[in-house]
Amino acid sequence: MRLSQFHLRTVKETPADAEIVSHQLMLKAGMLRKLAAGLYTWSPLGLRVLRKVEAVVREEMDRAGAIELLMPTIQPQELWEETGRWQKFGGQLLKIRDRKEAGYCYGPTAEEVITDFARHELASYKQLPVNFYNIQSKFRDEIRPRFGVMRAREFLMKDAYSFHLDEASLAAEYRNMYATYGRIFTRLGLKFRAVAADTGAIGGSASHEFHVLADSGEDAIAYAVDAQGADASDYAANVELAEALAPGARPGATEAMRKVATPVQKTCEDVAALLGIALARTVKSVALMGDADTGFVLALVRGDHMVNEIKLAKLPGLGEYRLATEAEILEHLGSEPGFLGPLAPRRPITVIADRSVAALADFVVGANEPGFHLAGVNWGRDLPEPALVADIRNVVEGDPSPDGKGRLALARGIEVGHVFALGDKYSRAMDCTVLDADGRAVHPLMGCYGIGVSRIVAAAIEQNHDAAGILWPAAMAPWQVAVCVINPKADAAVAAAAEALYRELQAAGIDTVLDDRGLRPGAMFADIELIGIPHRVVVSARGLDAGTFEYRARGAGDAENLDRAGLLARLSSG
């Protein structure tokens, strides 16, 4: 492609309404143009990237034996009534009436349509297992569409649906899709994790989310690494669901309990700093109200840990807990927050200690007296053992992995894929049956497998960018190589050399763009960096004289001058 015959329109200013870096860079690079809230036109540049992602997804789905078809975007209300989702799906379902007042929706997903297809097309167990997929526009009427194509209303999704006679077959295809997703994200050059997930609204028996790791991700993920930071296992979980293992046995007491003045030190950090001790020796007391039987609860975690609300809510009596009010705290502990502790409450309380707190000796807690903490506190000697010891904290970096392999690293993730074992939820609701080997009509088991094709583009940018712009993984780059021509209109020899190089690279199967727009070098290089082309080659009069081309890899510091053979060798090696 010659840029003079393409439509590239970059902008210098960071758009004011774009909150995250991928949205900012996609707008600056001119990949997107907003049409309306949550609706974007993919420019020629943006579409090139989107199609590369789509092609990898398609190739790997085909390789995995899935069969592509194409469903309409518009789906009839009747099918959604059969599964009850016409009411239950909620406001994200864009409901439509046609000119005859018949009800439709713009498909946000296609379980109903594919199950309707299957109940007409599948008659016998001999046709199973089968996995149908579709790469098609979807629509979810987000209340607050934002972040560009990260949370658009109309988006491109790959959705696959498999049908099985038994659990073993479903499990095999689930594993097949799990492995396929790994291949897809690996080929796309993305750092990602598969995370065991709750099944949520779609229902079913097993589910994994695939997250692209990026600091801006909405989800926090814990995964296992070895001492060098390499993967120690395939363990990964949402931080809120990852188990914090019990530490070793509690050491013996070595200090006497003493009251220390902490006149303005209300946080564990401040107290630890004042006393010159490790934050991990302080204990945070969180005051809660459980159910009527349980009453006032003091939940204890180490000063360097955070209470995990999901884990707390799974404990007996805390199913619907809330934070205690200041009045309740004063009533039970006799102190204002900031100096709370489990010793000498005014009224009976329930003390729940995190496993790591139960393993402490010589620790520091609030004295239930404004301006004072207690140090050198020890379980059994200074206060009773806790009523309950449980995992009530978030895991932190360096915690042992729950699967016993390595330690946990933390990352933030952007969900770009999801695999579900659905079971017979949809086949039963819509009475989709096949005849088994004995001639009995049975409801096939189903799996469903989604990938947010357009979201991947944004997620890749969140993961791969620098101050100059996007750093595309090779498989997603709009072009692999940009040949930049200095002053092509004034220097015919340079223009001809660049053209020859461009043709040579194209002929060698290297996807190349020729920047023949005649921009000043600074503006041209800025564009090529912004749009993230992995390899830049500059053709200039000076280089021609020296018999070299200037080569620079995107993200590398320095440029090198290479002769033609050296350049081709470099570019051919990827």
Added chain:
Amino acid sequence: MRLSQFHLRTVKETPADAEIVSHQLMLKAGMLRKLAAGLYTWSPLGLRVLRKVEAVVREEMDRAGAIELLMPTIQPQELWEETGRWQKFGGQLLKIRDRKEAGYCYGPTAEEVITDFARHELASYKQLPVNFYNIQSKFRDEIRPRFGVMRAREFLMKDAYSFHLDEASLAAEYRNMYATYGRIFTRLGLKFRAVAADTGAIGGSASHEFHVLADSGEDAIAYAVDAQGADASDYAANVELAEALAPGARPGATEAMRKVATPVQKTCEDVAALLGIALARTVKSVALMGDADTGFVLALVRGDHMVNEIKLAKLPGLGEYRLATEAEILEHLGSEPGFLGPLAPRRPITVIADRSVAALADFVVGANEPGFHLAGVNWGRDLPEPALVADIRNVVEGDPSPDGKGRLALARGIEVGHVFALGDKYSRAMDCTVLDADGRAVHPLMGCYGIGVSRIVAAAIEQNHDAAGILWPAAMAPWQVAVCVINPKADAAVAAAAEALYRELQAAGIDTVLDDRGLRPGAMFADIELIGIPHRVVVSARGLDAGTFEYRARGAGDAENLDRAGLLARLSSG
């Protein structure tokens, strides 16, 4: 592809609700599954064909210099208000309200969206000319969706929109697209015609429709052929718009006028048969009422011609003509219909003769007396020359082509493409401007160019089918070659030979399907014929013994036995 790992589901019965052969065959071949009125799921088989069409369209658009982007299917009401089409487009526009009650439509076309894109993205004449295209789902809420994907509500369309500084540039791109469309339909292996068209609702200054020729087409087309039936020129027009040229000079009179008894002969055909003369010597009289000045009109065409209502309505005084009532006919001519003629009317009438009637001598007309005609009638001698001689008939097969090259052939066509020169209608309505070389803001001129991608699939079948099923042109076939295995489960040697041949053909770049389903030969062959695979190869034990494969081209009468080299040579030659 191995059919055992594909989803192919053919049906024997012709579906009762499918009215045209393409819809019937697409359902029988299992290419489509109806989801709701005018909404179809493309099965894996159907999608393979659709994607082949899409790929050819994309390749040729790219080659022509058009630049692909991707617009959302959902478009905001505000843009359609700017052009006034929110009201004017009519009931086909599927209007939608989102959860915030904002107005949208499902795009039936994208002039508004692309013009909005252009007014933001195009700033200077230096960016012109440019042609953006998009292959995307469209929706038209047809009152009566029917004929399968021939007139579906949701369909796949390629729509392109070009922007120009001046008429010459627009005209050049119009010609470029006209030529590109020709290449597309030629590559797809379709017999087609480009037909000059009225611009209709989209407006603009020039327009051509591209029609795939098929007996079932909704439109009648006349085009120029030479004596051998080959194209004599690129002349083609809607039959109703094609000009019927004037014939040669009128010969001299050779007969005397005489009254002949035609007791029950009311039609020209019956009169010509009774008298033993050519139908072209008889004259049909059509009684009309023009405006107040014009009054009663007798329009005369030859017995072998049909009056053309569009041409009549363009004549002075006939802008809003209607057929005369029987009372008006009796009042002016004194006879009932069936025996009408231009001689001796009771009251003054206007006689308008088609050019071919004005050139007749010794002709036959009604006598204005029930049961009688007049024969041997001659202009100037027996009745006055006609008040007006004009082209008022439809062209017929064999008429000279209006461009002077060859004679007209008639065909029926299915519109699959349309090119328009729009002018500044949309750029002006939406105030899309660019700066010209003098720094003045000007409204660019636009062209738009559509292809009904999904409709092409149906049109190709209308043009190419036989009693056994579909006859795909090579470029559209789901696969080029089917390797059919006789009894693969019982005969390992046959299965292995078929597998080896399949791999060899695939390796040679020949898109091949292996029918390894183990069906009886009759059922297998019927499927392969129905779905229209161009080349069938049968691998059987008998063939293996003889060292041959049975080869048959789809649509050919007989099969041949070829050895491996002969088979490969045959298949490689296309």
